[in-house]
Amino acid sequence: MPSPFPFKRQLPITASTLIESIQKVQVETVEQYLRRFNALDYAKTLSNGGNPLPGQENKELRLPTENIAKSIQISAGDYAVYWTWQKAKIVYDVEPTLMRSLAEMDTTDILPGGVLSQLPHPNPVFVFTSGYPILHKDQMPGLLRAMYVTGRRADNTMCDTSDPEATQYQLTFNSDLVNDEGNVIDGDSVRISIHLTEHSFTIRSVIDKVLKDYAWEPLLGDHASEEQKRTYLETLAHFGVAHLLYVCSDKADSQRRPVGRKPPKKGQRPPRPLQLHQVGWRIGPTIKATREMIENDRRSQSGAGRTVTPHIRKAHLHTFKHGPGRTLSKVKWLPPIFVNSHGEQITIEGTIVPVQK
Structure with a gap:
């Protein structure tokens, strides 16, 4: 499959068109990478909570090196996230001014345990149509475009965020890497885990836990300093947790907007429509x-x-x-x-x- 990059996003960008574009590029790119190592069935198993799909054999994944194995595990996890989202297709379309207010939010408050478990919808994706300017760990400028939220159990298998056995949320961030002309020259995907707790906590304590546990993709070239990596992860963790807490808070500004079904292709069932919720509008x-x-x-x-x-x-x-x-x-x-x-x-x-x- 030829690379989709570089390209320029069409204006105006809507939440629907943006998430459809991200899904298409990410799924096709990751799927191509997994096929190279015969790991597509492994990814599908992850998306099914660690259980093989009907008619699928649970084959042992054999890879030539430990670093390739780690890389495939990360990519397979991303693939599973994109497919898990399609179960309900929940989209939170975040208003740009609210997005910036949440990104700047104070992190010192002590919050009660269990608040993050009040996520209103399963496996949502937060979409940022205006993009949130971010400097990646290698100092390349980018625009944060989406944040997928999925669940994980104590044994680290993937599950819905609504699963009573979920002990953590995985936040998967997708960014456009852009050049001076505004063209998207590459995409970036980063995932962090947020542990759910019944005890009181602060946003700062969550961020510190993310920084302690994070594992970088082993096969990507990495010339960033530890300080650059820390700054990048802190920005993502604060941004992600702030948005999660907002939709879990009392009387959050959220309203559902109807989205029509797309006509199905001949001989196929109509696709599940997006469930679009405008947040902060x-x-x-x-x-x-x-x-x-x-x-x-x-x-x-x-x-x-x-x-x-x-x-x-x-x-x-x-x-x-x-x-x-x-x-x-x-x-x-x-x-x-x-x-x-x-x-x-x-x-x-x-x-x-x-x-x-």
């Missing part, structure tokens, strides 16, 4: 408008001898106690707080809250 524009208001306030107050510099405080998660005896906990996402030149706080609804002196 009501709150995002409000955050953007309020942010622009504060920026205008900052420019108008420049050099005016003000006592307060207009600024923005980061969004964060907060745990609220509720229920009988306040024994239950729920997590709510609190959007950025905007402070004007008078020291007054402005909510995203435009309400001014005077600061207590």
